Amino acid sequence: MIKVNNLTKKFHNFVAVDNISFSVNDGEIFAFLGPNGAGKSTTIKMLTTLLSPTNGEVIINGHDPVREPDIVRRTFGIVFQDPSLDDELTAWENIELHGVLYDVPDKLRKERAEQLLKYVDLWDRKDSLVKEFSGGMKRRLEIARGLLHHPKIIFLDEPTLGLDPQTRNHMWTYLKELNKNESTTIFFTTHYMEEAERIAQRIAIIDHGKIIASGTSEELKSQTNTNSLEEAFLALTGKNIREESASSTDRMRTARHRWRR
Amino acid sequence: MKKIYFLWLRQIKRYLRSRSRIIGSLGQPLLFLLALGYGFGSVFQKAGEGNYLNFLAPGIIGMSIIFTAIFSGIEIIWDRQFGFLKEMMVAPMSRISIMIGRTLGGATVATAQGLIVLLISLLFGFHPYNWALIIAAVPIMFIVALLFTALGTMIASLLDDMQGFQLIMNFLVMPLFFLSGALFPLQGLPKALSIIAQLDPLSYGIDALRDLLIGISYYGLGLDILILSTVTLVFLFLGSYFFKKIQI
Numbered sequence: 351m352i353k354v355n356n357l358t359k360k361f362h363n364f365v366a367v368d369n370i371s372f373s374v375n376d377g378e379i380f381a382f383l384g385p386n387g388a389g390k391s392t393t394i395k396m397l398t399t400l401l402s403p404t405n406g407e408v409i410i411n412g413h414d415p416v417r418e419p420d421i422v423r424r425t426f427g428i429v430f431q432d433p434s435l436d437d438e439l440t441a442w443e444n445i446e447l448h449g450v451l452y453d454v455p456d457k458l459r460k461e462r463a464e465q466l467l468k469y470v471d472l473w474d475r476k477d478s479l480v481k482e483f484s485g486g487m488k489r490r491l492e493i494a495r496g497l498l499h500h501p502k503i504i505f506l507d508e509p510t511l512g513l514d515p516q517t518r519n520h521m522w523t524y525l526k527e528l529n530k531n532e533s534t535t536i537f538f539t540t541h542y543m544e545e546a547e548r549i550a551q552r553i554a555i556i557d558h559g560k561i562i563a564s565g566t567s568e569e570l571k572s573q574t575n576t577n578s579l580e581e582a583f584l585a586l587t588g589k590n591i592r593e594e595s596a597s598s599t600d601r602m603r604t605a606r607h608r609w610r611r
Numbered sequence: 612m613k614k615i616y617f618l619w620l621r622q623i624k625r626y627l628r629s630r631s632r633i634i635g636s637l638g639q640p641l642l643f644l645l646a647l648g649y650g651f652g653s654v655f656q657k658a659g660e661g662n663y664l665n666f667l668a669p670g671i672i673g674m675s676i677i678f679t680a681i682f683s684g685i686e687i688i689w690d691r692q693f694g695f696l697k698e699m700m701v702a703p704m705s706r707i708s709i710m711i712g713r714t715l716g717g718a719t720v721a722t723a724q725g726l727i728v729l730l731i732s733l734l735f736g737f738h739p740y741n742w743a744l745i746i747a748a749v750p751i752m753f754i755v756a757l758l759f760t761a762l763g764t765m766i767a768s769l770l771d772d773m774q775g776f777q778l779i780m781n782f783l784v785m786p787l788f789f790l791s792g793a794l795f796p797l798q799g800l801p802k803a804l805s806i807i808a809q810l811d812p813l814s815y816g817i818d819a820l821r822d823l824l825i826g827i828s829y830y831g832l833g834l835d836i837l838i839l840s841t842v843t844l845v846f847l848f849l850g851s852y853f854f855k856k857i858q859i
Contacts, residue, residue, distance in 0.1 A: 398701055400859050423703040434694030438625045450617045451702035479628075 351376045351503060351535045352397065357406035359392050366392040368559035369406070374552075377533035379526075381540065381550035383583060386592045389559040390539045391431065394507055397537075398428055411502055424452065427496030431507040433488050437481035441472055441491050444480060445498060452499035459498070466494040469524060486517045493521060497528070504528075506538035510545060522549055543580035553579070557587045614704050615712040622683065622716025626723070633724070636679060640671045640728045644735050647794065660796060666827070668732040669820035670793030673755065676725040677813055680756045681784055683717025684763015684850070688773055697859055710854045714760045714847070721756035722749065740826045748823040754839050755816035761846035768853035787813050797829040812842045 352374040359367040367389045374380045384390050395401040397408055399415040399422055408415050415422045435444050445467065449459035467473045470490035480488065489509065496504060504525070510518045526549070528534045540546055546553055547567045554564040563570055563586050567579050574585040626633070648664040648671075655663035690696040699709050726749070729737075739745055766779060790804070791813035800808065808814045819835035822828035828835070 395859070400697070400700060420703040420705075423701055428701055430694060430697055432694050434696075434698040436621065436625075436695045436698075437693065438628055439621065443621075443624070447617055447621060448698070448702075451614055451699070451704060453703070 353409040355407045358404050360404045370561045379536045379551045381546040381553045384556040388556045426503040427501035428505040429492045429496050429509050435480045442476040448495045470494045503535040547579040618712025619716040626720040640675045668737040672725045672728050673817040675728040676721045677759045679724040680721035680759035681763040684760045685767045687767035706855045710851045717760035718756035722753045725752045739824045744823045751819045758843040761850035764850040765853050
């Protein structure tokens, strides 16, 4: 479903992703782990047509994101690390706009939107503006939206960040069901190792732009002689805390908080 | 087409929902009409130039259009910071259509804002010389709005965050407005100022509005429309060029 060969991304002199290769099978739940700044988000951006690689090749469901972006874009749904909803629109309008942008026919769009909003428990809030939603509600709405066009692959970039255990549990139950019933391929990143251990069928660990280990959680544990994925992860990536420079988004958020006060 | 329509609709909805923004952005034109329109009225009259409020109103309409339009374009920075741009960028549609939908939406909003100011200036005693020509002024307002929304888009595509916003207000939008002849006649200006006014696309927009609303024109309606359309096309082209290069 996803094939990555010798993928590299350079920003000026900095190599964010360094000659990585991996593949994700059809219907697989795949966790992509790594410390902050290891190259996870950059890789996801290249897989999802947002960035073009400096070198190497990506194939998503048989198509190249650089040469056939629109075909690839129809193949996947994505839940970004940061919210990507329009705050000034209602939940329903956000979903509707998504359906239109992905050419989901009107009737089908309405049916699926209702079904998905009910599933994520937002049906009775469908006419509320998104800016009134809590973080968890926004996440749920994004997941519903990402699934509206029935993608073959769903990318989730730290989808459970800041969610309470109830919401997290609910979300994974739904995603696992979807994976089982529709054999939707799931590609996710997370910092919660127990989550990856419990849910992912296969795991790849990236650090400093290179894939340093991959396999099932069992394989990673026995490879490193550890008892949990968290220990295995630390054994592989070391215990140093990584610095990530503040992006303009972070700065913006600070500014927004200041203005709201 | 449907996608462009929905992106247009999104801009309209956002505009209608932010009542405080609509009202807030009317404060400045009101103040200009009141303070300048009435304040300079008698001086203008004595100089033999006629009714200043009538002369000023098209300029103030132009002002509210340029402010709203550039701001609509710059809103892309917000879309980018708060993520919605990513949602649009991964959708199966070309970046050109995203740009077109947004720009048309922004330009519609700016035109609406211009029309509101037109209505308000009527309350202040503005007298168009031919009521029917108000209809003809609407497309001109729209072209001006389109021009500056595209300019705003272009600027927003080059900026990372809102830090540069003040810079743009003070060194681009304000000069564009103050040097456009919105507040004073273009006849008999010092050479330098006259050249600057000729380079300012807003001059032609306001001149065209004056032609249609009060029957006075400096450049002539034909030249106004020619220059406005050319510059609009250039900015639309540049806007989409830079928008295409946005990396998230």
